[in-house]
Amino acid sequence: MFSSDFRSRGGSQVSKRIQVDIAGQTLTLFDDDRVLADYRVSTGLNGVGEENGSGCTPRGLHRVRLRIGDGCPVGTVFRGRRPTGEVCDASLVAANPGRDWILTRILWLTGCESGRNRGGRVDTLRRYIYIHGTPDSEPMGVPRSHGCIRMRNLDLIDLFDRIPRGTRVEILG
16 A cells, blocks of 8 residues: 555664545554544645645645754754744734744655656645644634644644554545
8 A cells, every 4th residue: 555665763663654644634644454543623724735835735645855854842843844933822922924834843754656746836844844843722623724634733743643654644635
């Protein structure tokens, strides 16, 4: 089902995998076929699609290319995948209406299907598609992102701490 590029650094097969269900706005973590956790998420407001600049969430097979933010405080604000020194709270959100918040941790995705979500104008990695945290004021269970997969910050930490780089991610839409 998945190619051999889903190997961890030690060469052993990664048994954990993630499935994102766009219709249900859920992310499920599996170990083989056993469900380890279910989370509510928020995906692209513009629906599903792979085109660069679309604001859509890409479908298909992916993997976690990079894990960013390990050990950062809950609510750490990222810009360009680097902590800004800010920690998000209600007053910071109020002072920056409309800001696309990327908080706490980043799981940067790369596509695995050439022509669908890898390469050219459909490249998930070059589109900067992440699984990332968002302010608590943002709703879960409804599409609201710019194409990324948003999670509650504590849920994201839980997920982040359970998975290695290279974890398979299938986005169904």
